[in-house]
Amino acid sequence: MKLADRVNRIKPSPTFAAAAKAAAMRAKGIEVISFAQGEPDFDTPDNIKEAAYKAIREGITKYTPASGFPDLKDAIIHKFKRDNGLTYDRSQVFASAGAKLIIYNLAQALFQAGDEVIVPAPYWVSYTDIVLLMDATPVVVQTSEDRGFKMTVDQLKAAVTPRTKAILINSPCNPTGATYTAQELRDLVDVVLPQKILIIADDIYEKFVYDGTVFTSIASLGKEVQDQTVVVNGVSKTYSMTGWRIGYAAGPADLMAAMDKVQTQNVSNPVSFCQKAAVEALAGPQDSVQKMVAEFDRRRKYIVQRLNAMPGIKCAMPKGAFYVFPNITGLFGKKWGDKVISNSGDVTDLILEEAKVAVVAGSGFGNDHYIRFSYATSMANIEKGMDRIQEALKKLR
Numbered sequence: 001m002k003l004a005d006r007v008n009r010i011k012p013s014p015t016f017a018a019a020a021k022a023a024a025m026r027a028k029g030i031e032v033i034s035f036a037q038g039e040p041d042f043d044t045p046d047n048i049k050e051a052a053y054k055a056i057r058e059g060i061t062k063y064t065p066a067s068g069f070p071d072l073k074d075a076i077i078h079k080f081k082r083d084n085g086l087t088y089d090r091s092q093v094f095a096s097a098g099a100k101l102i103i104y105n106l107a108q109a110l111f112q113a114g115d116e117v118i119v120p121a122p123y124w125v126s127y128t129d130i131v132l133l134m135d136a137t138p139v140v141v142q143t144s145e146d147r148g149f150k151m152t153v154d155q156l157k158a159a160v161t162p163r164t165k166a167i168l169i170n171s172p173c174n175p176t177g178a179t180y181t182a183q184e185l186r187d188l189v190d191v192v193l194p195q196k197i198l199i200i201a202d203d204i205y206e207k208f209v210y211d212g213t214v215f216t217s218i219a220s221l222g223k224e225v226q227d228q229t230v231v232v233n234g235v236s237k238t239y240s241m242t243g244w245r246i247g248y249a250a251g252p253a254d255l256m257a258a259m260d261k262v263q264t265q266n267v268s269n270p271v272s273f274c275q276k277a278a279v280e281a282l283a284g285p286q287d288s289v290q291k292m293v294a295e296f297d298r299r300r301k302y303i304v305q306r307l308n309a310m311p312g313i314k315c316a317m318p319k320g321a322f323y324v325f326p327n328i329t330g331l332f333g334k335k336w337g338d339k340v341i342s343n344s345g346d347v348t349d350l351i352l353e354e355a356k357v358a359v360v361a362g363s364g365f366g367n368d369h370y371i372r373f374s375y376a377t378s379m380a381n382i383e384k385g386m387d388r389i390q391e392a393l394k395k396l397r
Contacts, residue, residue, distance in 0.1 A: 010129040014364030018348070022358035033385040034358040035373040038174060038323065040240040042295075044277075045288040048239060051280035055273035064269040067260040068095030068248070072275045075282040076248045083206070084217040086226060091253040094260060095275065097267050099204050099234035099247030102259075104130055105266070106200065106230060106249070109258035111136035115165040120151040121366030122325065124174045124202070128366070136165070140366055145316060145327065149178040156191050166198040169218060172205040175365045175372040176325045177318020179209055182216040189218065189225050199229040204247075205321040207238045207289050210297050213319045219250075230255065237322075238289055239281040246270055246278040296322045299375040299382055306386040307373075310393055322376045325362065329369045334396040341396065344368045354392035357385045 018036035025032045055061075067073075073093045080086040096102045103126070111117065111134035119127050119138045128138040141159050143149045156167070169188070172179040180188075192199060201218045209215050219229040230251030236242045249256070263269070300317070303324055307315040312330030328347045333340065336350050344361035348371055351357050362370035375382060 006133050006135065009132040011364075013125055014360050015125055018358050018360045021352065025352075025356070030356060032352075032356045032358055033377075033381050033388070035375070035377065035385060036358045036360050038237070038321075038374045038376055039242045040237065040292060040322070040376045041378055042240040042288075042292050044240050044244070045281075045285075047284050048241065048277045048281045051284075052244075052273045052277040055276035060272050060276060062272060064272050064275060066264045066269050067256070068093075068270055069272075069275050069279075072248075072270075072279050075279045076250065079282045080231070080250055084220050084231075086217065086219055086231070086250070088250045089253075092256055093248065093250050094256045094263075095246065095248045095270050095278075096259075096263060097245040097247070097270050098236065099202070099232050100126055101245075101267065102232050102234070102247040102249045103127075103200070103202070104133075105259045105262045106232075106255070107131060107134045107136075108262045109255060110198070111165060114163060116161060116163040117165060118156070118159045118167040118197075119366075120168070120170075122149060122173070122176050122362065122370065123168070123366050124170055125364045127168055127170075137163075139164070142367070143178075148319075149173065149176040149325075150180055150184060151188070153187050153191060156188055160191065160195060160197070164195065164197050166200050167192055168200045168202065170202040170204075171218075172208060172215070172318075172320025174205065174321055175323045175360075175362075175370075177321045177323055179213050179215065179320040180218075182214075182221070185216055185218045186221055189221055193224060193228060196228070199225070200232065201229055202232045204232065204234055204237055206233070208293055208296060208322055209320045210293075210300060211317075211319060215320070227252065235278050235281045240292065241277070241281065244271070244274045244277060246274050248278075296375065299379055300324070302379065303373060303375050303382055303386065306382075306390075310390055312393065312396075322374060324373045324375065325365075325370045326373070327369055328362075328371055331393075331396065336396055344371050347371055350396075351389055351392060354395055355385070355388035357388050357392075 022032040022034040073090045113135040115136040131138040219226040234247035315326035348361045360372045
């Protein structure tokens with residue numbers, strides 16, 4: 001069967017692939033510790049689950065408006081006002097089955113052949129492939145560790161062309177944890193605003209910041225910026241609701257309407273009772289979030305300290321999200337059995353086979369000199385995983 005050309009342009013998600021390998025090994029009775037997926041190990045708070053149970057008991061199990069119930073939109077509007085100082089109305093708000101589908105629907109509504117989308121690297125694995133699926137071109141801007149993995153103004157200026165349709169900003173960033181300051185965001189805005197380039201701000205990790213870091217939503221930098229920005233967020237990370245699949249966005253009303261039209265032709269609507277749970281998550285008590293962040297902070301410091309103690313590995317302290325992205329080039333050129341380690345895939349293979357620990361190669365995030373660990377797992381798993389990796393690295397020569 002001849003498949004569509006677009007399918008051959010993309011690759012499977014490396015995070016899901018790594019998690020699937022770990023699951024397959026577990027099915028064979030092998031104990032594998034996974035640092036592969038960005039999925040908080042905390043349970044969804046009880047008040048949120050109770051809201052879903054209540055909705056099911058009340059028969060809220062049918063189709064809904066394509067872009068979400070009115071009360072969910074109101075909760076999203078309330079969240080943006082409370083947390084980010086942003087004002088929207090219902091026509092400017094859109095909900096979908098996860099933040100990934102938000103970005104996909106946005107891309108379907110906006111991008112086509114000939115368009116370019118600026119994507120700073122390292123980037124979340126799906127950004128470039130979603131752009132490619134729309135026949136558009138991702139313009140990857142490689143950032144550097146010595147600049148905190150942040151795109152500079154000069155890099156942005158060099159990447160902009162007459163074909164530039166949008167720029168993707170993910171802060172805090174998956175996989176690096178890089179978090180832009182308000183001034184750094186203003187400097188980038190000064191480049192794209194006059195060019196009428198749409199800003200797509202993926203703020204999904206906004207609550208996960210450390211060491212006194214202050215999160216700034218780029219849309220909060222002024223009305224003109226807000227009007228040229230789509231803010232993407234969701235409940236998956238903040239409320240440990242990955243499986244509930246509720247993401248949301250706010251932006252220009254005409255673009256939200258176009259995304260609504262697209263959604264009527266794919267998933268139809270976000271799951272009805274999950275929307276009611278998301279209302280409670282966004283509008284209800286927020287104390288569970290800070291408890292989770294405090295625990296992630298403890299894990300962050302521990303995993304960075306352990307990785308930096310391993311020969312051949314250097315790991316910067318991330319300011320946000322719940323990932324570390326250590327540099328593993330110090331392992332390149334070493335031998336593992338008869339194999340010479342030469343890339344991030346070789347390192348992840350070594351760690352999986354010898355340590356029974358699943359991590360993700362940096363090549364999937366746009367930089368082959370690094371690997372990604374998610375520390376959204378228990379401290380016990382982190383401690384055991386670090387011990388295993390330390391022992392596995394002794395087999396290199």
